[in-house]
Amino acid sequence: MAFDPRTILTINVALALAAALYLLLEWRSARERALVYWSAGFLLVVIGSSLSLLRSYGFYFIGVWFANGLLVLAHACFMLGVARFVNHAPSRLWWLLVPAWCALLPLADWTLSSRLYMAVNSLFVGALAIHAGQLLKLEPGAASLGTRQLHYVLLAHGLFYLVKAAYALAPGTLLDLSLYQGLMIRVSLIEGVMAILLIALSMTGTVRYRRERQITRLAERDPLTSLYNRRGFQARAPFLLADAHPSRPGALLLIDIDNFKLMNDMHGHAAGDHMLVSLSDLARQLLPGDALKARLGGDEFALLLKDTSASAIQELSDELRRAFNALAAEAYATPKPVTLSLGATLIDTPTQDLSSLLGQGDQALYEAKRDGRDQLKILSHA
Numbered sequence: 001m002a003f004d005p006r007t008i009l010t011i012n013v014a015l016a017l018a019a020a021l022y023l024l025l026e027w028r029s030a031r032e033r034a035l036v037y038w039s040a041g042f043l044l045v046v047i048g049s050s051l052s053l054l055r056s057y058g059f060y061f062i063g064v065w066f067a068n069g070l071l072v073l074a075h076a077c078f079m080l081g082v083a084r085f086v087n088h089a090p091s092r093l094w095w096l097l098v099p100a101w102c103a104l105l106p107l108a109d110w111t112l113s114s115r116l117y118m119a120v121n122s123l124f125v126g127a128l129a130i131h132a133g134q135l136l137k138l139e140p141g142a143a144s145l146g147t148r149q150l151h152y153v154l155l156a157h158g159l160f161y162l163v164k165a166a167y168a169l170a171p172g173t174l175l176d177l178s179l180y181q182g183l184m185i186r187v188s189l190i191e192g193v194m195a196i197l198l199i200a201l202s203m204t205g206t207v208r209y210r211r212e213r214q215i216t217r218l219a220e221r222d223p224l225t226s227l228y229n230r231r232g233f234q235a236r237a238p239f240l241l242a243d244a245h246p247s248r249p250g251a252l253l254l255i256d257i258d259n260f261k262l263m264n265d266m267h268g269h270a271a272g273d274h275m276l277v278s279l280s281d282l283a284r285q286l287l288p289g290d291a292l293k294a295r296l297g298g299d300e301f302a303l304l305l306k307d308t309s310a311s312a313i314q315e316l317s318d319e320l321r322r323a324f325n326a327l328a329a330e331a332y333a334t335p336k337p338v339t340l341s342l343g344a345t346l347i348d349t350p351t352q353d354l355s356s357l358l359g360q361g362d363q364a365l366y367e368a369k370r371d372g373r374d375q376l377k378i379l380s381h382a
């Protein structure tokens with residue numbers, strides 16, 4: 001298909017400008033610094049591609065050398081953005097690209113040396129893009145579609161530039177940088193359009209996924225203890241409840257601190273907060289990793305365990321109480337002891353009825369309080 005290189009370059013400019021503005025707008029809401037680097041990279045592509053249009057009017061230095069130099073700089077920005085995104089400090093050796101590129105300037109003659117120039121320039125672009133792609137590690141389960149896409153698009157883009165470098169040095173190939181003559185130059189213009197689109201979309205996709213994960217995390221966690229809050233507990237409980245079986249029953253355990261108001265009143269809110277955090281730390285230490293741990297509100301906590309038994313729950317409660325009571329007594333003296341009351345209900349059939357389980361746990365907890373606090377009561381699930 002015939003096409004006019006200047007038209008393609010103009011499309012490149014428009015797309016890169018749209019990408020730069022789009023990424024900048026994303027930065028306004030996401031505040032992810034990588035977006036600023038990426039946006040700056042696309043702005044450099046805009047300037048470089050615009051200057052590139054000048055080569056057909058005889059401005060070779062600006063239209064070829066300078067414009068392609070900006071392309072290297074743009075890819076350095078993409079790489080720095082990815083490094084920032086993955087919290088990786090790039091090696092200082094990349095600075096060597098600056099003197100290396102400047103060393104190409106004396107080669108400004110438009111026969112043989114333009115091939116060498118294009119080969120080295122493409123090599124720099126390819127190396128930066130491949131390095132940026134490699135920085136995006138694809139850990140199973142953690143990488144989003146956007147991250148995977150950005151990883152592969154950057155690698156493919158980098159490989160394309162390596163091929164371009166090899167092509168430039170291959171004898172007998174047509175290459176005229178001033179008139180955009182030669183297969184590789186024309187293919188490169190088309191590749192540029194596709195790369196801008198794919199890279200910019202993957203960049204926003206990968207940042208959005210991370211931001212959504214952060215928002216979900218914030219919405220489901222208690223800020224003081226970092227345990228799940230009621231919303232997070234309700235969202236995750238069904239997975240554990242569905243697993244219950246008479247041979248491996250689960251258990252719901254509700255915990256309420258006794259005389260907590262007294263501690264708050266006597267020692268201040270900070271002391272109360274300290275004990276809430278201590279209790280959550282104990283829960284993390286003493287419970288299995290797959291147990292669901294949540295602070296439902298105030299001084300009330302909920303634990304959901306799978307594959308357990310009444311005796312295991314009793315043992316766990318005794319350990320929790322012993323450790324918590326000792327901590328509280330040691331740190332903050334109160335006329336009435338600050339202890340733990342616990343209410344548990346065993347779950348021996350799969351169920352999705354969390355609210356009635358919470359009702360039973362509450363009932364058991366109420367009995368523990370009524371019978372003098374500092375103890376566990378267990379109700380069997382009918």
Ligand SMILES: Nc1nc2c(ncn2[C@@H]2O[C@H](COP(=O)(O)OP(=O)(O)OP(=O)(O)O)[C@@H](O)[C@H]2O)c(=O)[nH]1
Nearest residue numbers: 256257258259260261262264269270272273298299
């Ligand atoms: N420090 C602190 N206190 C909180 C927080 N949220 C709720 N509280 C306090 O927790 C206390 C809960 O009081 P209750 O459970 O009704 O009182 P209690 O003294 O523990 O009484 P019993 O449970 O019957 O032993 C109140 O004083 C609340 O102000 C919090 O985030 N930090």
